[in-house]
Amino acid sequence: MTDSIYDQLNAYGTVAKQRVVENFSGSAFDTDRWENGFGANCTPTMGYNGTEGVSFVTNGTSNAIYMAGFDNKCQYNPQGFRYISTCKKNNDDLGIRSGIGDTDSAAASGHLAMMSEGSFVSSRALTTNNGGSYVDTFATTGGGTVPLSQTEFMFDIVGTPSSITLTFDGALQITKTTALPTSKCQPLMYTQDRGTPAVKSWRTIYMECYNT
Amino acid sequence: MENNIHGVLQYIMAFPSVYDMTNESMTTVKKQHFWEYFSGSATSASTFEAQSRWTTSNITHTGTYAMVDEADEGFSILSSTSGARSAIGFNNIRQFSPTASVAIFDLRRMTDASHDSYAGFKFDDTNSTFYDTAVVSQASYATNIGLYTGASTGTPSNQTDSNVARDTAWHNYKIENGSANIKLSIDGVVKIIKTSERPIKKMQPFVLNSTNTSASKETRIKYFEAYNT
Numbered sequence: 001m002t003d004s005i006y007d008q009l010n011a012y013g014t015v016a017k018q019r020v021v022e023n024f025s026g027s028a029f030d031t032d033r034w035e036n037g038f039g040a041n042c043t044p045t046m047g048y049n050g051t052e053g054v055s056f057v058t059n060g061t062s063n064a065i066y067m068a069g070f071d072n073k074c075q076y077n078p079q080g081f082r083y084i085s086t087c088k089k090n091n092d093d094l095g096i097r098s099g100i101g102d103t104d105s106a107a108a109s110g111h112l113a114m115m116s117e118g119s120f121v122s123s124r125a126l127t128t129n130n131g132g133s134y135v136d137t138f139a140t141t142g143g144g145t146v147p148l149s150q151t152e153f154m155f156d157i158v159g160t161p162s163s164i165t166l167t168f169d170g171a172l173q174i175t176k177t178t179a180l181p182t183s184k185c186q187p188l189m190y191t192q193d194r195g196t197p198a199v200k201s202w203r204t205i206y207m208e209c210y211n212t
Numbered sequence: 213m214e215n216n217i218h219g220v221l222q223y224i225m226a227f228p229s230v231y232d233m234t235n236e237s238m239t240t241v242k243k244q245h246f247w248e249y250f251s252g253s254a255t256s257a258s259t260f261e262a263q264s265r266w267t268t269s270n271i272t273h274t275g276t277y278a279m280v281d282e283a284d285e286g287f288s289i290l291s292s293t294s295g296a297r298s299a300i301g302f303n304n305i306r307q308f309s310p311t312a313s314v315a316i317f318d319l320r321r322m323t324d325a326s327h328d329s330y331a332g333f334k335f336d337d338t339n340s341t342f343y344d345t346a347v348v349s350q351a352s353y354a355t356n357i358g359l360y361t362g363a364s365t366g367t368p369s370n371q372t373d374s375n376v377a378r379d380t381a382w383h384n385y386k387i388e389n390g391s392a393n394i395k396l397s398i399d400g401v402v403k404i405i406k407t408s409e410r411p412i413k414k415m416q417p418f419v420l421n422s423t424n425t426s427a428s429k430e431t432r433i434k435y436f437e438a439y440n441t
Contacts, residue, residue, distance in 0.1 A: 033263040073279040
């Protein structure tokens with residue numbers, strides 16, 4: 001037993017690698033730690049409709065977007081990282097990505113590794129890029145896919161030099177060895193209204209990212 | 213064990229809360245405790261202050277404060293004028309005991325010569341005098357990393373050297389303020405146990421970067437945790 005968080009997360013006496021933990025609890029989304037790199041007409045709202053965490057809520061304007069990032073302060077290594085978070089959407093026609101990427105100031109990151117949910121994809125996917133185009137990879141475990149849904153789930157992205165894995169609710173679903181990002185990255189949470197504009201939202205209650 | 217908070221909670225089901233992780237018993241009231249990861253979007257002193265609990269302190273001249281845009285490099289304190297002393301603290305909100313507290317942090321200096329860095333606990337974050345202070349020191353006046361401590365104004369303060377040479381690498385430091393002594397551990401090894409010149413007043417977390425030339429000097433900090441025992 002130790003009183004220290006540090007000693008419970010790191011081998012004793014070793015220098016820790018970069019880490020950030022967000023509980024998304026409080027009076028407002030922390031727009032000092034996070035910035036909206038581009039986009040508009042979508043607002044992060046704590047406790048939206050009495051729910052937990054932070055919700056990203058579009059306002060009914062076409063192509064409403066919010067890109068939460070670290071203002072391109074890229075402290076995370078895509079070849080040695082872990083990103084743990086949760087997701088619950090309230091509308092199927094909403095594009096959601098959450099993970100790490102090298103830019104929050106454009107619609108596309110040149111290097112990224114993100115969980116994709118919503119109408120960006122046909123089933124939940126691990127979306128990556130290594131300086132080219134986005135590559136969506138779908139679950140093949142058990143010969144099936146992980147369907148899109150409005151049920152809350154947790155996910156866990158793990159990056160190594162040779163692969164990136166994506167786990168949903170504790171079950172490893174995707175292992176990917178191509179299109180792996182190599183440029184340093186930052187945490188990103190992306191929201192885009194798609195289809196008929198409306199007030200739509202998804203929420204997360206936790207995000208932890210660290211280098212391994 | 214998974215080295216993340218989520219994994220810890222999964223693995224050790226006896227610790228469903230961070231409170232449980234860091235306290236031996238629910239029958240005792242948890243003492244003051246905070247931790248800081250130094251990760252985010254801060255690009256200036258003002259945005260850093262807005263996103264964190266820290267305040268910047270330009271003890272001499274104006275420093276530059278920002279998150280580092282590199283993997284595993286944390287937060288930067290940069291001093292660019294000869295004699296500049298740039299610090300971060302808790303705006304003299306002092307919640308930590310001089311005789312029952314611990315600080316754990318990861319820190320590096322980006323240069324060695326004419327460059328002084330200090331971090332740990334200090335009573336006053338608006339000056340660089342070391343009264344009521346317990347800080348690790350990497351200073352150009354000493355060959356080795358040391359523990360610089362002092363009691364209240366008017367009493368001696370001084371550095372006790374370890375056997376670890378100054379350098380520009382990341383190190384993990386732990387300062388333990390006890391009732392009988394202060395211990396400094398470097399990278400998990402106790403290097404100094406000091407029984408004299410110990411602080412008397414309550415203190416706050418503190419990191420100071422100082423340059424002794426006109427060249428810019430930078431200290432980086434990636435993690436800081438402090439708690440009372």
